[in-house]
Amino acid sequence: MRSKTSTCRVHRTLLLALSALASCAGALPTAPLPTRPLVLSTWPFGQTANDLALAVLQKGGSRLDAVETGIREIERLSSDGSVGLGGRPNAAGYPQLDACIMDGPQHRAGSVAGVEGIVHPITAARRVMEATKHVMLVGEGARWFALEQGVEAVDTKDLAAKKDAWVARARDPKVDRAGHDTIALLVLDADGHIAGGCSTSGAGGKLPGRVGDSPILGAGLYVDDEVGAAGATGIGENVMRYCATFLIVERMRQGLTPQQACEEVVHRIARVDPKGYALDICFIALDKQGRYGAAASNQMFPYAIATSAGSEVQKVAAVTAR
Numbered sequence: 001m002r003s004k005t006s007t008c009r010v011h012r013t014l015l016l017a018l019s020a021l022a023s024c025a026g027a028l029p030t031a032p033l034p035t036r037p038l039v040l041s042t043w044p045f046g047q048t049a050n051d052l053a054l055a056v057l058q059k060g061g062s063r064l065d066a067v068e069t070g071i072r073e074i075e076r077l078s079s080d081g082s083v084g085l086g087g088r089p090n091a092a093g094y095p096q097l098d099a100c101i102m103d104g105p106q107h108r109a110g111s112v113a114g115v116e117g118i119v120h121p122i123t124a125a126r127r128v129m130e131a132t133k134h135v136m137l138v139g140e141g142a143r144w145f146a147l148e149q150g151v152e153a154v155d156t157k158d159l160a161a162k163k164d165a166w167v168a169r170a171r172d173p174k175v176d177r178a179g180h181d182t183i184a185l186l187v188l189d190a191d192g193h194i195a196g197g198c199s200t201s202g203a204g205g206k207l208p209g210r211v212g213d214s215p216i217l218g219a220g221l222y223v224d225d226e227v228g229a230a231g232a233t234g235i236g237e238n239v240m241r242y243c244a245t246f247l248i249v250e251r252m253r254q255g256l257t258p259q260q261a262c263e264e265v266v267h268r269i270a271r272v273d274p275k276g277y278a279l280d281i282c283f284i285a286l287d288k289q290g291r292y293g294a295a296a297s298n299q300m301f302p303y304a305i306a307t308s309a310g311s312e313v314q315k316v317a318a319v320t321a322r
């Protein structure tokens with residue numbers, strides 16, 4: 001794995017250098033680079049999602065199918081207790097889920113927030129984008145729409161049972177109500193177009209009705225087909241107050257690399273926020289050239305990357321105050 005990984009890095013570096021030379025000299029044809037397709041996502045569980053998403057692309061599937069397929073698997077697994085119906089419950093003991101999806105060409109998007117009993121909120125978000133003239137549906141309306149569209153759901157009576165069991169368990173002081181994680185997944189397809197998605201049960205123990213950054217375009221996810229895309233994970237309140245992923249994409253538009261843009265936005269938020277760097281925010285980003293990066297405020301942040309050259313989890317150290 002190690003040698004495959006370093007070979008993959010060397011390849012990538014060479015290819016990026018070649019492509020930079022080619023675009024300066026205007027000499028080589030703009031054939032798709034082997035850095036495309038590329039899939040980037042948050043946390044180690046992202047590797048599972050990336051591999052499925054990449055397989056969809058390699059079989060000729062669309063970037064939206066890739067995003068949806070990858071994220072659905074993490075929602076299905078709910079394995080870390082923070083995405084999907086197995087995710088961390090709210091303060092009343094049941095999960096309320098948030099998700100969004102965005103497609104670069106035509107700047108289309110769909111989102112659901114605070115939805116209950118929907119097994120795949122990413123699919124509901126995609127249906128909002130493709131089957132309505134709206135962008136975002138919340139709560140009861142989002143559930144009603146998802147059911148009407150045939151998106152897999154559980155009876156809310158099951159949620160009530162889950163709630164009773166959880167409230168009983170929560171009396172145990174050893175049970176951790178807090179904690180959170182999100183899958184944000186970005187795809188650069190073979191044609192150089194970008195799409196992304198995001199799904200979470202949000203912050204554990206949140207007030208019922210609380211909506212975090214994940215379903216908010218420009219906060220938990222932003223895609224701009226001219227430039228690149230960014231996704232977020234961490235404490236949503238510290239992301240959404242700064243339109244952080246929109247900001248990252250705009251900094252890339254101004255010439256920063258994805259890595260520089262992610263770091264710059266952590267610094268910018270930390271500079272003005274009373275919490276300083278103790279923000280618990282993490283970002284991933286990629287650009288049209290197939291470059292990618294990540295940054296986190298106050299923790300080591302693992303994220304997953306997959307191309308045809310290999311699939312791996314990389315780690316980035318916390319950004320340090322400057």
Ligand code: SD4
Binds near residue numbers: 200202211213233
């Ligand atoms: C939220 N950003 O609802 C999500 C939670 C998360 O890592 O990503 N945690 O605030």
